[in-house]
Amino acid sequence: MPTLRLTGRGLWITALIVPPLVFMATFVAWPILSALAYAFFDWQGLQRGGFVGLENFYEVLFTEPFATWTRNAFIHNVIVFLVLMVIQNGFGFLLAYALWRELPGARFHRIAVFLPVVLSTVIVGYLWKLFFHPLFGAVNKTLDAVGLDWLSQPWLGQSSTALGALIFVNAWHWVGFPTLIFLAGMQRIPSDILDAARMETESEWVKITQIVWPLVAPSATVVFILLFIGSFNWFELPYIMQGLDGSPFGSTDVLGLYFYRTAFGNQSAGVMDFGRGSALAVITFLFIAVVAAFWTIRLRRREIQL
Amino acid sequence: MTTVTAERSDYYERRGFLGTLGRDGLLQIVLIANTFLMLAPIVIMLFSAFKPTMEIFNSPFAIPDFTNFANFTAIWVETSFVRYLLNSFLITGVSIALILTLGTMAAYAIARYEFFGASYILLFFIAGLTLPLKLAIIPLFLLMRDIGVLNNQLSLIFVYTAMGLPSTVFILTGFIRSLPNELEDAARMDGASELRIMWSIMLPLARPAMVIAAIHNLVPIWNDFFFPLIFIQNDALKTLPQGLTAFMGEYTTNWGVLFAGLTLSAAPITLIYIILSRQFINGMTSGAIK
Numbered sequence: 290m291p292t293l294r295l296t297g298r299g300l301w302i303t304a305l306i307v308p309p310l311v312f313m314a315t316f317v318a319w320p321i322l323s324a325l326a327y328a329f330f331d332w333q334g335l336q337r338g339g340f341v342g343l344e345n346f347y348e349v350l351f352t353e354p355f356a357t358w359t360r361n362a363f364i365h366n367v368i369v370f371l372v373l374m375v376i377q378n379g380f381g382f383l384l385a386y387a388l389w390r391e392l393p394g395a396r397f398h399r400i401a402v403f404l405p406v407v408l409s410t411v412i413v414g415y416l417w418k419l420f421f422h423p424l425f426g427a428v429n430k431t432l433d434a435v436g437l438d439w440l441s442q443p444w445l446g447q448s449s450t451a452l453g454a455l456i457f458v459n460a461w462h463w464v465g466f467p468t469l470i471f472l473a474g475m476q477r478i479p480s481d482i483l484d485a486a487r488m489e490t491e492s493e494w495v496k497i498t499q500i501v502w503p504l505v506a507p508s509a510t511v512v513f514i515l516l517f518i519g520s521f522n523w524f525e526l527p528y529i530m531q532g533l534d535g536s537p538f539g540s541t542d543v544l545g546l547y548f549y550r551t552a553f554g555n556q557s558a559g560v561m562d563f564g565r566g567s568a569l570a571v572i573t574f575l576f577i578a579v580v581a582a583f584w585t586i587r588l589r590r591r592e593i594q595l
Numbered sequence: 596m597t598t599v600t601a602e603r604s605d606y607y608e609r610r611g612f613l614g615t616l617g618r619d620g621l622l623q624i625v626l627i628a629n630t631f632l633m634l635a636p637i638v639i640m641l642f643s644a645f646k647p648t649m650e651i652f653n654s655p656f657a658i659p660d661f662t663n664f665a666n667f668t669a670i671w672v673e674t675s676f677v678r679y680l681l682n683s684f685l686i687t688g689v690s691i692a693l694i695l696t697l698g699t700m701a702a703y704a705i706a707r708y709e710f711f712g713a714s715y716i717l718l719f720f721i722a723g724l725t726l727p728l729k730l731a732i733i734p735l736f737l738l739m740r741d742i743g744v745l746n747n748q749l750s751l752i753f754v755y756t757a758m759g760l761p762s763t764v765f766i767l768t769g770f771i772r773s774l775p776n777e778l779e780d781a782a783r784m785d786g787a788s789e790l791r792i793m794w795s796i797m798l799p800l801a802r803p804a805m806v807i808a809a810i811h812n813l814v815p816i817w818n819d820f821f822f823p824l825i826f827i828q829n830d831a832l833k834t835l836p837q838g839l840t841a842f843m844g845e846y847t848t849n850w851g852v853l854f855a856g857l858t859l860s861a862a863p864i865t866l867i868y869i870i871l872s873r874q875f876i877n878g879m880t881s882g883a884i885k
Contacts, residue, residue, distance in 0.1 A: 301789045302704050306716060309701035309760060316735070316757030317723050323734035335737070384629055387622035394626070400872045401630040404637065407868045407875060409818035411836035412861050415843050416640055419853065425652045427639055434656075461632070469876055470883050493618055511883045522727050525820050529840070545729075552733055553825070563733050570730040577727070 324574070328567035335561065345568035349551075355565065361539055362547040369456055369543065370520035377460040378512055381467030386497065388468070389475045399472075403465035410462065414529030417458045421445045445530060448540035455541055459526055467512040474508030475501060503593055510588040514581055521577050524549065544573050640861070643854035651850045666855035674845075676859060678831060679838030686748055686834060687817045690755035691809050697756065698763030698808065699801070703793055705764070706771035707779070717768060723761035724882070728754070729821055736825055750826040751834070755819070759812035762882050766811065770804035771797065810871075810878025817864060835860055
């Protein structure tokens with residue numbers, strides 16, 4: 290009797306766990322492992338050819354013109370990450386701190402700051418593309434209206450400002466996310482610690498740097514790592530606003546666009562190269578995984594256990 | 596020592612009612628300025644949706660005639676907007692239903708039963724949280740081709756379900772594990788079957804966590820653009836974000852219609868967000884907050 294019951298329960302557990310596992314194996318584990326393997330093969334269109342070892346990697350990293358393209362895209366990803374770290378996460382922290390004080394209207398401000406986060410990148414991208422229009426866009430119209438017309442310029446049409454404009458739009462879209470994660474971190478700080486700090490000092494700066502910032506370290510870890518992964522996967526926003534080639538003149542080209550062009554082709558060259566594309570995906574993936582892992586360990590170490 | 600005295604004098608100057616008022620006033624100004632920056636683009640979008648193109652060019656910030664629905668009518672009549680909207684509803688709905696079904700099954704088994712390998716299975720699911728599935732798009736593309744669902748909405752449903760399972764299993768396992776044993780044991784003593792215990796006793800208790808998990812996945816799936824771009828070519832099957840790109844290319848000079856299209860696309864999720872903002876914020880930041 291007990292064995293029968295055990296078999297019954299074993300069957301029941303199997304029935305519960307197998308369908309989700311099969312799903313994960315088929316649509317996550319298998320594709321990711323295949324992506325690693327594909328990079329080592331020669332591809333003719335959609336047909337897999339022979340094993341070529343590290344040749345695809347060598348080509349995208351060291352032979353021209355691929356090496357220049359790869360480097361160009363990678364540098365742009367690094368810039369995007371560093372600038373967003375300051376304006377998106379930095380400003381997010383400031384906003385979180387302001388919201389945390391529960392000033393009048395805090396509830397409304399909290400809802401407003403998170404509103405763009407729920408919108409699709411496609412909507413946000415097109416909206417700002419219209420706003421950045423050199424003649425009729427709201428950005429230049431606003432500058433004209435407040436007497437800053439000398440600042441009016443074709444923001445998306447010139448190499449010097451295009452990437453900066455995209456970074457600004459990304460920050461507008463996502464700033465609510467780090468804000469609310471930092472805010473949740475601040476709200477978890479025990480009130481007795483804050484009271485003790487209040488007895489010691491009245492200086493806001495000391496309180497932020499010595500008490501709040503160290504205690505929201507777990508939130509900072511999450512926010513930093515998510516921004517890092519997001520920055521090196523950047524695709525939708527530059528695709529919508531500047532097209533597959535990262536116009537003008539490759540000044541907004543990033544690894545995501547470059548990978549897509551290589552793997553699936555673009556308007557000017559309809560060549561699909563899955564070999565070099567896979568190599569780019571693997572390089573990006575390994576870079577993200579290694580840096581994120583090391584950085585997470587370092588950031589976790591400075592977190593304080595309450 | 597000098598720094599300490601510097602801080603002391605600083606402290607002395609800053610304390611008091613006026614100091615607090617000044618600091619809070621500054622923070623309040625930051626908040627108001629930011630909220631203005633967040634909402635102004637959305638308000639301009641909404642205003643422009645009611646204006647003819649020339650009026651947008653000449654007076655972009657003026658309050659429009661809100662009874663002028665010409666742009667919206669054009670979208671309704673001339674484009675496949677309704678089609679795209681229904682496709683998005685269908686794909687998001689089926690994906691969320693599948694995610695919750697499969698996710699609950701896995702989470703329930705891992706959380707309520709002790710069996711060999713349970714912790715490894717949980718680890719397998721959670722590992723999926725950190726893997727950007729976008730980078731596996733080439734194998735996914737070939738896989739969808741091989742199982743014959745390329746240019747078929749099932750391809751999107753499969754990918755979204757796979758994308759949603761890790762976070763859902765993570766959220767639900769934690770919650771279901773924390774549920775008390777007493778009810779379960781009492782029901783088992785009364786001879787209830789395992790299925791009945793799960794369905795009638797445990798799952799109703801897990802409902803709050805299921806709502807969180809559903810919202811956590813709802814927004815990224817509803818907004819996704821990358822996977823339809825690769826998997827779907829047929830116009831009749833396109834999702835809302837994907838259809839929007841086709842539509843924006845078609846009406847490049849008719850800004851009134853463009854803004855109306857953007858407004859209509861943003862409307863469903865914005866309205867739900869305004870009604871359920873607390874649940875949305877909890878859902879979307881869950882997983883990032885321990």
